[in-house]
Amino acid sequence: MRWLAAMLLALCIAGTIGSACAADKPDTTRILLTFGGHGFEEPPFFAMFDALPGIEYTKAEMPKDAGLLKPGLQKEYDAVVMYDMVGGITSDQQQAFVELLKQGIGVVSLHHNLGAHRDWDEFTKIIGGKFVFGDVVLEGKPYKTSTWSHDELLKVHVADAAHPITQGIRDFEIHDESYGGFYTASDVHVLLTTDHPKNAPNIAWTKTYGNSRVFHLMLGHDSKAWANPNYPKLLEQGIRWVAGK
């Protein structure tokens, strides 16, 4: 059967039979990586993803590529990693995204994604939090516009050391942007916290939405944060957890 394997590999390299290639690499986790709506240091950001072992990504620029977020995407990708901060997508795209999540795909939401889809209430339920713009009441509590501050030193506490995402992570310090006064839903499972005065207490959490596992990591403004070894470790373990791997 060696000839068959060789032939499959050749077709794989030629890009002829994508599905057989994926079957050949069962350990590979495939992610759709969204960006757009907020500037960032692109080369070091994508270099970090290049270095994640066993994780292959495809870039999706939002809102241009928002139409990809629809049922069927879970056959091509194990998870969507969202680093975009788009103002909004169409109501048809919103419905398709919700239907995809009801069917099931992993979701990792990073940093300024907390402020994406600011006028779409369901997105707050999907990721379990919101960077607030303007006066709003959430779960009966009033919020004002959230704040941010660059180049802060955040002391991060591991609130759940038994979770797969926090394996090998101990309390650490990170040079990153702080977000103050944002909303975290009461039903999320908190993994990381901080007592930094300019940051809301929750740094990372998990939840489920539909048949999808969701992980939000508030950290990750720029290469100073990504260079912290805890960051790619949390990212990798988060991607594997939401993907069910």
Ligand SMILES: [Zn+2]
């Ligand atoms: Zn930022």
